[in-house]
Amino acid sequence: MEPTIVRFLLLAAVLFSLGLFGVLWKRNIIILLVSIELMLNAVNINLIAFSRLGLVPNINGQVFALFAMVIAASEVAVGLAVLIALYRNRNTSDVKDMNLTKW
């Protein structure tokens, strides 16, 4: 493996961890959706890097990344729609207030 791919993988790993951290610790749902987007984009960096510098470089990774982008976009679109429905009912976008259903 070329040494440069490690940098790409590290960047992706850092972004992915930041996204996961955001989902777990942030309180605003918008930030949560942004963090999820961050995780999915970290995967895209991974895929593109592998597609160029991986063990067996080929075009498949870029195709995969395109699919991942489309899916990420539609997921966040649904997320925002659900958030609007939630906001109309509860007037809040704070995770701490999501306590109608619990133990």
Add this chain to the structure above:
Amino acid sequence: MGPIIEQLTFQSVWDIMGAEVILVLTGFALLVLDLFLDKEQKKLVPWLGILSLIIAGGLVVRNMINIQSATEIGQLSGYLYVMDDYGSIFKLIFIVGSILTLLISIDYLNHVKLPKSEYTYLLLFATVGAMVMASSLDLITIFIGLELLSIASYILVGMRRDSAKSAEAAMKYLVVGAVGTALTLYGMSFIYGLTGTTNIAMAMDGIAGVWADFEFLVMLSLVMMLAGIGIKISMVPFQMWTPDTYEGAPTPITAFLSAVSKAAAFAMLFRVVLFLFSSHINEWYLILVVLAALTMLVGNVAAVTQKNIKRLMAYSSIAQAGYLLVPIAVLGKAQSGLNVFQSLSEIVFYLAAYVLVTMGAFAIISLVTRDADSEHIESFRGLYQRSPFLAISMSIFLLSMAGMPITAGFFGKFLIILGAIHNQSFWLAGIMFGTSVISFYYYFGIMRLMFKKETDGIEPKLQTSGTLSLVVGIALIVTIGLGVMPDALMDVLGKLAWFGKA
């Protein structure tokens, strides 16, 4: 490089994915038709959905009968999408589950104001997603299937826009599910990076080759994918979303999530995780053993404290996921290929029994909770007096979930425990047996309530609708039928050419 697709014709697409094509076309047709239908006509829309599902089921059976050799299957689709018996049998489970969900929904939609067409076609799309997950042999395709199922389910869960609970349930499901997607995808990216292919069959060989050099990356990918799929099957420690989402979702959708969606994730788990990492399964199967044991324990213990019937069923479904993990976990000790098919038969038998029982139980739950306007388990009090048929049917479903003899659930559990003992996983078999005993407590709690006498006079009879009775009847026949003669299904499963004839 990947295999060359010779020529993509309509005929070959129809041959391979006819069932999916029918469902997608019906879905889009309903999308447009919705604009022209008046209120009365819209009542027929779910029936159209059922009709398309029945046709799709017929096409899947046709594929199973005309099964070609393994190489022929691959050549038709460039190994992207295979129509082996493994995929087909799971597809049949999904289709039956979706038909029963729609039948419950027809009754539900008569009482709760929801857009009927949207509801129907989203359910159809979700079913297609599940079918794609079961049949595809490519990481990209399988990922698209997973997301088609997930995104459609997020919307279905949040469909009751006037209910804050429904929106909250959808939000929780979406955030957790999206994290699961990201984890799965992150795992998949390493598979691609190490092998240069997204095809599962080719990546399997590739992974075996690079295992020694890149063990850390391979294990990272395995753990990520297990976590991602674990979220979908509500495996402990990724189960926290399950009760909340099940409680807030419309009741038929809860049934769909706990039956079809879970079965689809299991199909994917087997196809992806077990295949890709099968070469060194001895090194990592302990992860699955521990997770299966934890899932059974947490699901059953937490269910004991629940007072809301849908949450109780949610924890029960977590426990069932734990039982279903056992045949996969014991494969680590198995030596011959025969054991894989044995485990597959156990899983499919258990899933078939579980899907039918879940649908039957949720049909009754849907009726009883609506009648009492409460989801507290107290609404089952005195059900026997209000409707003896429903009370006895519910008891049989609960007995089947608990695993009492003369029901399908008994043989499901029996086969799994037997398989575990056969593979020398005595601990796992013991935990499964022990936690089943715990589960008797909460299942019998509901039964005790149902047969208790009402104190305050005579309650009015509970009116069932035709479709609900149909669901309960079908579930009852299959549950008892499989309980009396499990060989009927086991023989069919034994004759299947799981991954195509050699």
